[in-house]
Amino acid sequence: MATTDITEADFEKTLTDHEIVLVDFWADWCGPCKRFAPVYEEVSGRHEDVVFAKVDTEAERGLAAAANITSIPTLMAFRDKVLVYAQPGAVNATQLEELVTAVKGLDMDDVREQVAKARNEG
Structure with a gap:
């Protein structure tokens, strides 16, 4: 999947x-x-199941601030x-591949539990 530009208007829907x-x-x-853009584009082509979005911080100042x-980058x-x-x-490409693999391998029940615990402590 190629990279896709997103805006504040479609950020939440994308997620x-x-x-x-x-x-x-x-x-x-x-x-x-x-320099990072071609790496991001290259790795996006190997992961059809992942959205690789780009946000132009100059055009989307509100989203960048939020x-x-x-x-x-x-x-x-x-x-x-x-x-x-x-x-x-x-x-680099290897690090980005490792990140994608790590995100795919997350136990989301555990992640949600950690998030809830952090909120209760904060």
């Missing part, structure tokens, strides 16, 4: 309609973002609408 969504927050002026993006991974990974900085 709701798909089990696994990776989101690359980027900007056109960002050198590391431009996601607390302070550095780009930032990569986020959602599974069943739960944020399971968020990290600034570009990764």
Whole structure:
């Protein structure tokens, strides 16, 4: 599956309609973002079951602010609408493949339990 651009208007629907969504927050002026883009595109082609979304932080300032993006590129991974990974900085193809594999392998019952526990403690 190729990468897809998403906006604030369709962000929630994208998360709701798909089990696994990776989101690359980027900007056109960002050198590391431009170097990461072909890696993101390449890996997306190997995972038809995962949405590889891109958010242009310049065009989608509200969404970037809501996601607390302070550095780009930032990569986020959602599974069943739960944020399971968020990290600034570009990764290489091997690291991105490992991330996708890790997200696919998550025990979501355990993740939801951990999220609930963290909320109760916070």
